Amino acid sequence: MDTTLSETQRLLRESLRDYLGNEVPFDRIRELEREGGADQALWEYLAGAGFLALPFAEAHGGEGGELTDTAVVLEELTRRACVIPFLETTASALAIERHGEEALADEVVRGVISGAITIAPALQSATPANGASPRVVDGALSGERRFVDYGAEVTHHLVEATEDGEPALYLVDAAGEGVATESLSTIARTPLAHCSYDGAPARRAGGAEALQFLGGAGRALCAVQCLGNAQQALDMTVEYVGMRVQFGRPIGSFQAVQHHCANMATQTLSARFLTYRAVWCVDQGIATDREIAKAKALASRAGTEVTMQAHILFGGIGYTEEYDLHFFSRHGKERALAWGSTEECLRVAAETLDEVQPWQ
Amino acid sequence: MEFGWNEELEAFREEVRAFLQEFDTPALRTELANRGEAAQLGPEQTRLREALEDRGWVRMCWPEELGGEGKSQWFQFVMTEEFAKREVPYGSGFGTMVGPAIHRFGTEAQREKYLPGIWANDITLCLGYSEPNAGTDLAALETLAVKDGDDWLINGQKLWTSAADTASHVWLACRTDPDAPKHRGISTFIVPMDTPGISVRPIMTMSGGRTNEVFFEDVRVPSDALIGEVNQGWYIIANALDHERVWIGAGGGLRHIFDRLMAHIREKRPELLEDDVVRRRLVELELDLDVMEGLVLTNASIVASGDTPTMEASMSKIWTSELRYHISNVAMDLLGHEGALTEEADGFAPLGGELERTYRASPIQRFGGGANEVQRDIIARRGLGLPRH
Numbered sequence: 001m002d003t004t005l006s007e008t009q010r011l012l013r014e015s016l017r018d019y020l021g022n023e024v025p026f027d028r029i030r031e032l033e034r035e036g037g038a039d040q041a042l043w044e045y046l047a048g049a050g051f052l053a054l055p056f057a058e059a060h061g062g063e064g065g066e067l068t069d070t071a072v073v074l075e076e077l078t079r080r081a082c083v084i085p086f087l088e089t090t091a092s093a094l095a096i097e098r099h100g101e102e103a104l105a106d107e108v109v110r111g112v113i114s115g116a117i118t119i120a121p122a123l124q125s126a127t128p129a130n131g132a133s134p135r136v137v138d139g140a141l142s143g144e145r146r147f148v149d150y151g152a153e154v155t156h157h158l159v160e161a162t163e164d165g166e167p168a169l170y171l172v173d174a175a176g177e178g179v180a181t182e183s184l185s186t187i188a189r190t191p192l193a194h195c196s197y198d199g200a201p202a203r204r205a206g207g208a209e210a211l212q213f214l215g216g217a218g219r220a221l222c223a224v225q226c227l228g229n230a231q232q233a234l235d236m237t238v239e240y241v242g243m244r245v246q247f248g249r250p251i252g253s254f255q256a257v258q259h260h261c262a263n264m265a266t267q268t269l270s271a272r273f274l275t276y277r278a279v280w281c282v283d284q285g286i287a288t289d290r291e292i293a294k295a296k297a298l299a300s301r302a303g304t305e306v307t308m309q310a311h312i313l314f315g316g317i318g319y320t321e322e323y324d325l326h327f328f329s330r331h332g333k334e335r336a337l338a339w340g341s342t343e344e345c346l347r348v349a350a351e352t353l354d355e356v357q358p359w360q
Numbered sequence: 361m362e363f364g365w366n367e368e369l370e371a372f373r374e375e376v377r378a379f380l381q382e383f384d385t386p387a388l389r390t391e392l393a394n395r396g397e398a399a400q401l402g403p404e405q406t407r408l409r410e411a412l413e414d415r416g417w418v419r420m421c422w423p424e425e426l427g428g429e430g431k432s433q434w435f436q437f438v439m440t441e442e443f444a445k446r447e448v449p450y451g452s453g454f455g456t457m458v459g460p461a462i463h464r465f466g467t468e469a470q471r472e473k474y475l476p477g478i479w480a481n482d483i484t485l486c487l488g489y490s491e492p493n494a495g496t497d498l499a500a501l502e503t504l505a506v507k508d509g510d511d512w513l514i515n516g517q518k519l520w521t522s523a524a525d526t527a528s529h530v531w532l533a534c535r536t537d538p539d540a541p542k543h544r545g546i547s548t549f550i551v552p553m554d555t556p557g558i559s560v561r562p563i564m565t566m567s568g569g570r571t572n573e574v575f576f577e578d579v580r581v582p583s584d585a586l587i588g589e590v591n592q593g594w595y596i597i598a599n600a601l602d603h604e605r606v607w608i609g610a611g612g613g614l615r616h617i618f619d620r621l622m623a624h625i626r627e628k629r630p631e632l633l634e635d636d637v638v639r640r641r642l643v644e645l646e647l648d649l650d651v652m653e654g655l656v657l658t659n660a661s662i663v664a665s666g667d668t669p670t671m672e673a674s675m676s677k678i679w680t681s682e683l684r685y686h687i688s689n690v691a692m693d694l695l696g697h698e699g700a701l702t703e704e705a706d707g708f709a710p711l712g713g714e715l716e717r718t719y720r721a722s723p724i725q726r727f728g729g730g731a732n733e734v735q736r737d738i739i740a741r742r743g744l745g746l747p748r749h
Contacts, residue, residue, distance in 0.1 A: 001369075001434060002362045003661040009361065068361045238744045253749035255733075258740030265739055266675045273654030280363040294647055349646070350639040356622060356646060359615040360445050 003273060008065070009072045012051075016073060019045065020080040026324045032083045033189040038118075038153040039083050046086070047115025055094060055283075060109035067094075067217075067283035068276055071224045078228030078335075081327035083190055085118050085150035087221045092119035092158040095169065095214035100206030104171065108205075118154040120174070121214055122195055124167070125340070134161035134170075134197055140178070141170055141202035144195060149338065151193025152181040158205060158214070159197065169210050170202035177201070188334035213282070216292050220278040222339035223296045226303030227275050229332035230268045233310035236325060237261060241313055251313075260313060264306045271295075271302035290355055293340065293348035300336035300345065307332035369434055376442040379415070383408045384448050392449070400526075401481050405449075409481065412450065418479065427463065427475070433664040444612030454485040454523070458531045462550070465588035465596050473584075474550060486523040486553075488532035488574065489597070491516070496731050498533075499542045499594060503576060505534035505549065512549070512586065514557075514579040524560045524572040527553055537591050546593035549585045556580075567721035611652050611680035614687055617718060618649055620711045621691045628710070629695065638694055645690060648683050655679055671743025674735035681725035681732060688719040 005013065024042060032039055046052050055070045056062025070090055077086055093112045097105045111117030122145035124133065134143030141161050151157065157172045157179070172179060178200030181193040238261055241252030251257050278295035281287035307329035311318050318325040336342065365373070388404040395402055401409060412418050421436040422428025443450050455478040462474050477483035494501035503516025514534060524530065530551050537545030551558075557579035563571050588596050622642070625632050632638045655676040662669040692699030692715050703713030726732050740746045 001365055001657060001661065002665070003658045004361070004665050006361060066361070238746065242746055249749055250747050252740075252746040255737065258746050259733070259736045261744055261746060262671075262674075262736035262739035265671065265744060266678065269658065269672065269675060270651040270654060270679070273658055274650055276361055277363040277654075280361060284364070294643075294650060298647060298651070346640055346643055349643040350636065353633070353639050353642060358619040358622075359612075 003276070005072065006069075009069055012054075012069060013072050013076055015049075016051065016076045017079075019049075020076065020082070024080055024082060026081065026327065029081045029083060029327060036183065036191065037083075038085060038150060038191060042082060043084050043118070044115055046084070047113070052086075052090075052115060053113040055090060056097060056109050056113060060097060060106055061113050062109060066280070068280050071221060071276060071279045074221055074224050075228040075231070078225045078331070079232040081324075081331060085120060085154050087218065087225065088120045088149050088154070089118045091214055091217040091221055092121050092156075093117075094217060095158070095210045096171075096205050099210035099213050100169065101204060104203060104205055108171070117156060118150070119156045119158050119171075120148050120150045120154040120193075121218060122148045122151065122157045122159040123211075123215065123218075124160045125215075134159055136161050136163040136168075136170055136202055136204075139202060140199040141172055141197045142178075142199055143197055145197075146184070146194045147338075148181075148193045148195045150191045151195045152183055153191050157195060159202065160211060161202070163204075166207075167211060168207050169205045169214065171205045172197065172200045172202050186334055188331045190331070190334070216287050216289065217282050219292050219296050219339040219345075220275070220282045220287065222335055223271075223275040223278060223292075223299035225335040226296075226299035226332060227268065227271050229328045229335060230264075230271065230299075230302040230306035233307040233325065233328045233332065234261075234264050234268050236328075237264065237310040237313050240318075257313060260309060264309055267302050267306055271299045275299045288355070290349055290352045293345040296340055297342045297345035297349070300340075300342040303332035304336045304342075365438075369438055372435055373438050373442060376417075376439050379411070380442060380446050380448060383411060384446055388448070400484065406481075408448070409450070413479075422460075433660060437660045437664075441612070447613075447616065454487055454527075454531065455479070455481065455483070458485050458550070461531075461548070461596055461599060462587055464599070465548075465592070467584075470584060470587060483529055484523070484527045485529050485531050485550075486521050486527035486572075488518045488521055488530040488551075490518065490520045492519055496734055498597070499546065501533055501535060501546065503532075503534045504538070505536050505547060508580070510583050512581050512583065514549070514551070514576045514581065516576050518574040518576070520563075520571050521560075521574045522569075522571045524553065524574050525562065525570065529553060530558075530574070533593055533597055536593075540591060543594045545591055546597070547590050548587050548593040548596050549581060550587055551579065551581050551585055565724075567724065568717070569721070611656070611683065614652065614680070614683055615649055617687055617691070617711070617714060618645060620714065621694075624710050625694075632694065641690060641694060645687055648679075648686065652676075652680055652683055671739040674730075674738045674743070677729065678732045678735050681722075681729075684718060684725050685722040688715050688722060691715050692719060 028039070050063065051073055053062045054065040054073065055067050058064040074087060077084065089112055093109050097109050108117060131144045131146065134141050134145065141159060143161065145159065148157065154174055157174050159170045159172055160167060161170050178198045180196045184192045184194055186192050241257050241261065242250055244251050274295040278287060278292045281291065310325060311329060314325055317323050385404065388408065391402040391404040416429065417439060419428040420431045421433050424430045459475060459478045463471060474483060489498055491501050491503060503514065503518065505512045505514045516534070521530070530553055532549045532551050533546055534549060535545055536547040539545070557577045559575045561573045563573060565571055655672065659669045659672050659676050662672060695710055698708070698710055699715055701709035701713060702716055703709055705713070741748060
């Protein structure tokens with residue numbers, strides 16, 4: 001048991017923080033919001049510097065690291081509001097590598113590590129209520145998925161679809177025939193798409209185990225994003241109230257302000273343990289839906305409440321477009337809803353209340 | 361990061377479980393149930409305590425210079441956890457807090473005089489800190505110790521001195537320099553409670569427990585009752601309070617309350633589980649307990665890595681103490697009027713009256729051991745680095 005960062009994780013965090021601080025100014029994020037799309041230059045850097053290779057097996061050209069290493073990287077990317085399909089691609093390729101078709105795994109993972117392949121999961125949970133769940137007949141996939149993060153930016157979709165009634169994952173070339181995407185605008189202003197498939201050529205990528213893994217890994221890693229938004233808003237707030245002077249002294253010296261900050265810090269640290277434990281358990285293959293759901297519920301709340309409390313303490317300046325705080329409150333709320341909102345996750349935990357074991 | 365237990369600790373956990381299997385006997389249970397507020401251990405508890413000593417488990421994680429073996433703090437954690445799971449107490453109350461202070465700040469002669477007794481629980485302690493005008497502002501304490509020849513003469517009054525009626529000694533903070541700034545004129549003493557001039561008056565609390573006022577009238581103690589340097593007391597106290605904070609932060613009992621609440625609902629009130637709102641509230645309590653576990657393990661990780669938690673210890677203290685209120689409050693609410701029943705309502709009270717008892721006893725966890733408002737100050741100032749005004 002050790003909740004502290006390993007030496008590797010510390011180094012990863014510091015080198016990425018340095019790079020992002022220098023090379024990805026917030027105005028770059030504003031530009032991407034205006035023009036749409038993902039940050040291709042950043043993706044190329046991450047590939048070149050080896051960040052994309054971290055969690056994959058050495059046999060596939062990866063680093064053979066822990067998934068928590070990748071989570072540390074993801075948290076850092078989140079803290080810079082980066083617009084890249086890092087979670088989506090990593091979780092998808094890992095699902096294929098660990099539980100999918102071996103023939104495909106080598107090709108996909110090597111492609112991901114090189115930066116050439118990016119993947120967006122398109123799962124059952126992302127189906128419009130009146131939409132048609134995708135089906136596969138003779139290697140052709142038809143149906144629709146909504147709420148596909150980076151659906152219009154990635155090279156491939158990993159679609160949950162049924163073939164002869166069996167749910168499985170299928171890899172679809174996003175630029176190929178039979179795939180249409182329509183961008184959806186969200187509070188985060190990050191890419192989201194409604195995807196329609198009409199006889200798109202699909203390769204089977206994995207069965208029930210791969211599906212299960214992808215759902216769990218995606219949710220646990222999304223909890224990391226929630227946490228990253230909370231942590232960034234907290235740190236920005238502490239810095240700001242420590243120097244903003246009113247009534248002749250820093251507002252951070254007022255006890256009411258200090259106690260808000262103390263509560264924000266407590267909520268963030270509380271979510272941190274459960275979130276990283278969930279990621280670690282996913283990596284070890286011992287995660288339960290229930291534990292992941294609980295972690296995501298907690299992280300979703302932190303990502304929402306801490307970022308919103310930050311606005312209350314910042315006052316007017318934090319409310320402006322030109323200041324950077326809104327990235328984290330908007331992303332924090334959107335990530336709180338993605339991969340299962342607080343309410344959806346609590347429902348999972350409530351439905352499985354019988355699984356609670358006495359402490360013994 | 362690593363969220364599992366290594367083989368060595370797993371093996372140790374099994375050893376502790378086997379140990380408890382052997383020593384957690386019906387006789388021990390009877391003794392614990394009937395011991396009331398006695399400070400001295402009964403024969404069964406003494407047997408368990410001596411067996412722990414034989415195995416070298418009591419101070420295995422202490423640094424070697426404090427008489428320990430310097431093992432990883434996780435061994436202590438695992439042992440504490442297994443004892444807590446079975447609700448078997450161990451340790452000697454405030455001795456675990458005062459012992460290290462004497463070891464660190466006392467003379468060789470004082471160590472020899474007090475430590476073996478503290479470890480064997482022959483010396484039991486109460487804390488002489490709070491006074492009528494020195495509560496949260498502890499450094500305002502006024503009980504005066506004046507040098508009189510080779511002796512010290514002590515006059516004053518302490519308040520909220522729990523266990524003063526049963527302890528053999530008081531760990532006492534006195535003012536030794538009234539003219540110095542308030543933090544720099546305090547010294548710490550260890551004084552036998554049967555010293556002439558000490559009198560104890562009981563104060564009963566709403567939890568059903570007893571605390572005390574203690575009066576000191578011309579109490580004469582020899583010079584070696586002083587631990588550490590004259591006027592070094594505040595530093596020594598602050599050091600010991602850090603231990604108390606971690607101690608109060610341990611909240612294993614709350615998990616048992618949750619488990620017993622679930623068992624009660626399943627057996628006696630299964631209709632409640634048909635209600636989605638009830639299930640959701642139970643999940644929220646479980647989540648609160650998960651957070652508690654996370655904060656405790658985060659603190660333990662910091663300690664095990666050789667650092668000292670500051671804001672993390674305060675977070676754990678706040679969370680656990682507020683949860684003690686919250687879990688009993690919500691549980692009573694879910695059960696309705698039966699939640700109000702006490703253990704005297706023989707056979708009717710849910711959880712044998714534990715819910716209302718916990719609810720009644722919960723305030724002290726929040727204002728005691730450093731009020732939660734002060735803990736939030738510590739998080740903001742020492743942890744986050746926000747300025748004082």
